[in-house]
Each structure stands twice: as C-alpha cells, then as structure tokens.
Amino acid sequence: MKLFRILASLWLAACASPALAKLDAKHYELPNGLKVVVVERPGTEVVTHMMWFDVGSTYEPQGKSGIAHYLEHLVFKETEELGVNEYSRRIEAMGGNNNAFTGRDFTAYYVSIGAQHLEEVMDLEAERLQRLQPSQESFDSEKGVILEERAMRIDNQPVQQLQESMLSALFRHHQYRIPIIGWEHEIKALTLKDAMDFYHHYYQPRNATMLVVGDVEANEVYALARKHFGNWRPQPEAKQLLLVEPPRKGEITIKLHHPGVRQPQWLYMYTAPSLGVGDQKIIFPLMVLSELLGSGKTSLLYKKMAVEEQLVIDTGCDYDDFMRGPGTFTVYATPREGASREDFYRAYQHIVRNVAENGVSAEELTRVKNKLKAASVYSRDGNTAIAYMLGQLLVLGKDESYFNRWEDSIDAVGNYDIKAAAALLLKSDPPVAGVLLPEEAK
C-alpha cells in the first residue's frame, strides 16, 4: 500500500508539475529604443516593476568615481512635478515597497506593489527618469548619507577594506578596479552638475529595459509603456569602452594589519571567464567545479583543509561569472592558529591538480549537479527575485533562454569538462592574495 501511495504521489507530482514549463517572457521594443520585457504570473495579485539601465560604475568619468551610485540616490529626490520625498510617499500610499541598486555594469530601480497600481507606478517612474531635478540641498544632504554608506560597507569592516584593495590590484587597468561606491575623496568632491551630466547622458531609452513580473497582461504593459515612456527622447548610443585587463606577471600579496582584527583571514582572487568575457564553454564546468571544490562541508577544500589537515576552521571558494568584464574566482580560508598560508596554498593547488589529472568520482559529480539543478525550482519563488535575475541576464545580453537551458547546461558537464576547468585554474595568472591580520606587535 505504501509503495502504491508513493508511486501515485510521484505520478501526481509529475502530472501537476509546472516546474518543467519553460519560462515565457514577452519582449517588445519602443521606437525610441526602450525594451519592455514582461513575465506574466496570473493570480498572484502583485507585480514587480523594474527599470534596468545597462550603465553602472564602469561608465563613470575619470576622477568622478561614485557618481553612478550617487545619482541612484538622487533619483529619489525632486523632479519637475514631485517635491522632496513625494515619490516615496506616493509609493507608500499605494502600499508599495521600493528600492534601487547600482552595480559595475548596471543600475536598477524597482517597485513591488499591488498589480492594480501599475499605471501610477509607470507614471511616477517616467517622471523621475525623464524629468529629474534634485535641489542643491538634496544633493548636499545625500553626500553625508553616501559617506555613511561607504563607511558602513567598507571602511568600518577590515575584511571589506582588504577586498577593496585586492580588487584594485586584480584589475589594475580595467574599470572594475574602482569601487562602485567610489573612493572617499572623490565622493566628497562630486557636484550636482556631475550627477546631472551623468543623468542626461546615460539615462535614456537606448540604455534602458523595463522589466515587469507579476499579475499583468503583457499587451497592457506594452501599451502603458508606450503611453508613459513613448516620448522619452533617445540620445546617440553611448558605448563605454571597457578596457581589457593585460596579463599579470608575478604574485601580489596584500597584507592588512588592523587593530580591530582578532581572527586572521586568507583570500586568493583570480580573474575568470564571465558571461561577457572569455571562453563561454568553460563557464558551466567552472561553476560545477567551484561547487565541488568549495561550497560547504562536503567540499574538497573543506574535507582536506578543515577535517583532514586541520589547517583551517572554514574554507571555500566562490565563482562570479555574471559580469560584463572579467569574472572572478575567489578562494577563502579562516585559518587555525599556527597554520601556514604556504601549506594551505600548496594543498589547494594539489587538490586542483588532482582534479585536472584524475577528475572526480561519478557520485561526487552527480551530487553537486543535483544540488545546482534544483536551484532552478527553488529560485522561482516570488516576483522580485525573478525580476532581479532576469534583469541581470538582460543587461548582460542574455535572456530567458539561459534559464530554460539551465538544467541541460549543468547535465552536460562531464568529468572531461571538470578536468578542463581545473586545468584552466592552474594555468590562470597568479592570484592576488590577501591576508588580514591583527595589528602588528610593536
């Protein structure tokens, strides 16, 4: 009886399962170049409306670091029609939540709200993205806020200070060398004119995608977009020249002694292929390898370094390929007292070399692939998360087909590919190493 019930429930699950349904996103483009993408989720009664600009901190003029992020803050201030904080008050009055974020390659603004308010949201977004007019007073007070934000994210956290320095060493030429929030001294010198120049130059329909996920009808969304954004005047397309990072010879180690540190930490950063740069065929193998090597307590790194050798308290690695420029591969460790960093690095290389030569067992490979593939289900939970990820893909020149191929892409990774990915790690330029230490004894 139990077997029957198990089989029956499996069968039912299979029949009822929408997990296998491919993503359906509808794509439009206005004559002025604004792209409109809609994912319909009927019956949810809520909607997430996002405006993505494929312009981020890498577009900043020299000496004006932080202006893209500063502008993001100012977009919440006065416009031709809206007074100070009027935008956020009106969103709140409709029971909506809103926020924004700036990345290296993009800037995005989003509102989550009851679907019945979509038109009013569009009206407000059109107003601030086309007719922004922040006052000098708003600009000045926001400078303090941004400096506090920088302090919170970076200057008050020794490990973040270290990583900021490491990124500048890893990318000594490419624009990724500059922190998104900006260098403190440059933030302080930014002017309202700098912000508005950036706004007028880059906030235009040719750089923008409207992404709407939720209880909407695609045709209606398109009609509303035409109505509220149809008159948005396009500028000649501004393509930022992304510098190419030259190869690096020689190792760099950055040591940060900080009085606030009690527990040392070790980091190694490499550049790696990304969706924008490098061998696209190695990306999924590298993703799977990264899971095998260093995600959690069953990983090769943890088993060897934390359990067997007892060199570290924790260790792992992280691969970021969602970039227009070079991606990054980072290995990190929290060492035990008395452990040698050279021993750790040698052991890490030994593990990778072993994988490059011998691959991994079928069980290990299957296990990691099962974990990765399930993300395709777990990550479908909610409008905003969906919009966030699809938006990132869109600004990187991809689309929903990347999602629809996700499980197949993972499945296609075999031992041969894992070996090739490991070989790539070994062939890579030397990493930038980072060491966080307590204050040196005087």
Place this chain on the structure above:
Amino acid sequence: MRFLIYFLTIFFSVSAQAYDIQTVKAGGITAWLVQDKSLPMVVVRMSFREGGYAWVKPEEQGLPTLVSRTLKDGAGNLKDDAFREQLEDNAIELGFGVGEDEFSISLQTLAEKKDIAFSLLGKALHEPHFEAAAMERAKTELLTAMEQVREDAASLSAYRFAEVGFAGHPYSYSPYGIPATLKNFKGADLRGFIARRFCKENLVISVAGDVSADELKPLLLEAFGALPDRCELAPEVAKAHLREGGEVVRENFDGPQTVVTFGLPGMARNDERFYGWYILNHLLGGSGLNSWLADAIREKRGLAYYIYTSPDSNMRSAQLRGTFASRNETAGEAIKLLKQTIADIRKRGISEKELAEAKKYLIGSFPLQLDTLRSRASFIQMIQLERLGKDYLEKRNGYMERVTLEEINGLVQEYLHPEKLFIVSVGHESRNPEKK
C-alpha cells in the same frame, strides 16, 4: 553567486488558496499547512518552544547552538559527511538555528524528495552521532564566531545591547557560548539537551508548498513520531526588563563609524493594543525614508545611511528596539536627534493624516509579506508562535484599521519617554567630540 540564479515559470494554478490554512494532525503532532501546487517544492518552518539559548542553566550557555551546529555531522547509518552528502544529493536544504526562546529548524525540498527529506530530518533528531572530531570543529567555529563579533561594530553593538540591557537575565547569555562552558560539553550533554527540550508539546510546524494534508501526515510521523509527548520542565526564565535610561554604554571599536543600538520598554505581542503599537513603530522608524527618525537623521541631516526601529518581543520581554550608524564625529549629534524626535512627538502628538497614511501603507503592502512560499511559511509560523489565531490573515487588516487616534496618542504618552532610552554606542571614542 551560483545560488542566486533564478528561473522563471508561469503560474498555472491560481493561488486562490494562498490564505487557506489546514490543520494537520498525526500522532500528537500538529502542523499548519498552506498547500500550493504552483511550484514543485515544499518549505517547512519548525520550532521547539523553550529550546532557545536563554532556556538553559548558566553553565550550559552555548549548548543549544552547539547542538544546532552538529546535528548534520552524521546521523543514523550515515557516518560523518555521508549525512550532508545525502542532503545534497537530493537537493534538500536543512538548517538548524537558535534564538532567545526557540530552537528552530528550516527545511526546503523538491516535492518529489519530501519523503527522504523528512526521513533525514528524523534521523538527525533521533540518531545524531555527536562524534568527537565534529564537535571539536563546531566548538572552534563558535569560539571564532565570538571573536568575530568584536570585529564588526554592528554585531558588537547588538551583542552588548543584550549583554548589558538584560544583565543578570538569561537574555544576556551569549548565543555562541563562552569559552569556559563550551569546552566542557560532551556528546552526553548534547543528547541530554535534546532529551529535555525536544518534544511534541513544544513543537510548532508550518508548511507551505506542494504537499497535501494526507501526504504530510506520514511525513510528520517519520520526522517527529519518536519524540516524547512532553518536555522536562525548563529552567525558570523570569520576566526580563530592559535596562532603562542612564548613561550611554560605550564600547571602543577601531573604525570611522559608530553603531548605536537603542531600546525602550515596549508592549507584548499579545496585548490587545498591539496594533496601535505596531503602527506607532512604523511611524517612528519603520521601513522607508519617511519615518520620523529617518526624516530627522538621514533625510534632513545626512547623518546616517540606515536607521530603523522594530517592536521586539520575546517570551519574557518586550521592547522597542532600534539601530543606526553614524560617523564617530556625528554619532553624538544623531543620538541627540533621536531623543529630540521622540520628545517632539510627545509634545505635538500624532496627526489624523499621519495615522491614516500609516494604515494605508501597512494594509496596502500586506500581500507583499506573503508573496513567496518561504515568506508564507515564515508568517504562518509567526502566527502560531505568537498564538494569533488561524483567522489572523483575514482579521489582521481590520485590527490595523480600528486603531484610533486617541489610542495611539495614548501609547505615545505611555511608552515614548526619551529619558528611558537605553543606548549602546560602539565606536572610536577618542574621536567622538560629544560624549553625551
């Protein structure tokens, strides 16, 4: 970054049942279920009441957390890593955590793997190995975590708030334990904790996702059937009163920015006036840029990037709690503004317009709190833990709507006393020009 890859799907089933809570009972275990077939996954939130880090004897500080860190390191016939590997192989996410009052468990599984998910959970709860090497590693992790609290101003500020604010009460215990107690724990101590604090009577379960009541019953029995019906009596935890007023508690931290955590005695969750209190908190320091504190400190003066408050209530205490960060040179001024803002509202009172706008937002935004399976499971769990009633989802907006201006202004007078603020300030003191 990998786990942030999200995928899209179309909802074929209308979530008209989003608010339909079923009570599922099996063998002395009760779960609340919101069935939803739109995604082939199941999310479960579980808690053992009185299993939190405050509900132990002083010499047992850290024991619940140590248990939470070692339950997955081998269980049943799955030795060492084999247990975690089974979880991964089936893409099951199982987590254990500890708060002041509850020992909590979270489980996320594909619908097709729910049988094995509950089976593995049962193994962890009933047959954990607590093997020596794994315990040693977990102890080291906890000791390291304690050290690292001191490396981060925000963590340190929160930690000192509890340590000093509830001094002499178990709510001041270190969740990670202290070196003196941690090093002594052996497998028998961990088993003893489980035997005393895990039982059906104290177990609260909420489920959201692709599982029916009939399917859920055997799963509950598989995971929890072997638990005793009742728990041993927990150590007595008296009512806790947050320290009131007095000098700002200062802690040195080497960085350019000070993190301030503050609190006022507050209102219990089950007080019938709670909804007025909730609205009051929203006006004072709830979400967004328009709260009184955000307006005074961030918007008008640019002294902070974040400032927020929340109505924080536990089994034995209730307080309004808030936090912000400001550069060392301006933190003192921000504290003054905090007190001034509260004094101002005492004087002028809340207007009808403010109350109406707050209600509009809190009622209008409610669906956003239930937008995902995860948030739905968590919300239902909160309803159960706070004993708000199965019809809470339907009644909640009405409770908000019925708050009158007179009531909420009464709460202002009763609770918002700036001189009662308990304030912890973690920053580089020598750079702070104003010490008050």
